[in-house]
Amino acid sequence: MSSLTFSGHETFHCRHFWLKKGYDFLSNHHRFSDETAVVELGVGKNMVTAIRYWLRAFEIVDEKDQPKEIADFLLSDSGNDPYLEDVGTLWLLHYLLVTRGRASIFTLVFNELRKERIEFNKEHLDWLIRRKCEDNDAAYNPNTVNNDINVFIRTYLRPRKRTKNIED
Secondary structure, eight states: OOOOOOOSSTTOOOOTTHHHHHHHHHHTTOOTTSTTHHHHHTSOHHHHHHHHHHHHHTTSBOTTOOBOHHHHHHHSTTSSOTTOOSHHHHHHHHHHHHHHOSSHHHHHIIIIIHHHOSSOOHHHHHHHHHHHHHHTTOOOOHHHHHHHHHHHHHHHSOOOOSOSSTTO
């Protein structure tokens, strides 16, 4: 892994329609830096940044926010799965997320931590990240890493209900 990245998502996990929404936004010749991006995307400013991050992490766009061939193939209105309904598409996107290393935590969990243990908790994951940062002479910020771990967990698990009463 060339560099380790544990931020950029603004603590938002990727929402289901963000990839399509971001792809359509860019395909209509908009830019994430446009003053109207918040209105056009219908999300807050931090979410605009998060959508951009996830488009890059899933290899949908390049560094200049230009859609890649896979994006056109999947997400265009005439694409093979514009609304990400096919489980095969989700596996492909997950593969791109895990193997490209833009979202380091996904690469570390699925390519390294899973070799060491089948089950893990936040402390195990934090320990792996700390170790990898030391091995790569990368900065380790506990708050940033904790936020990234929480985003990773929310990607796969629903948050626990904090109340038992539906009216609460």
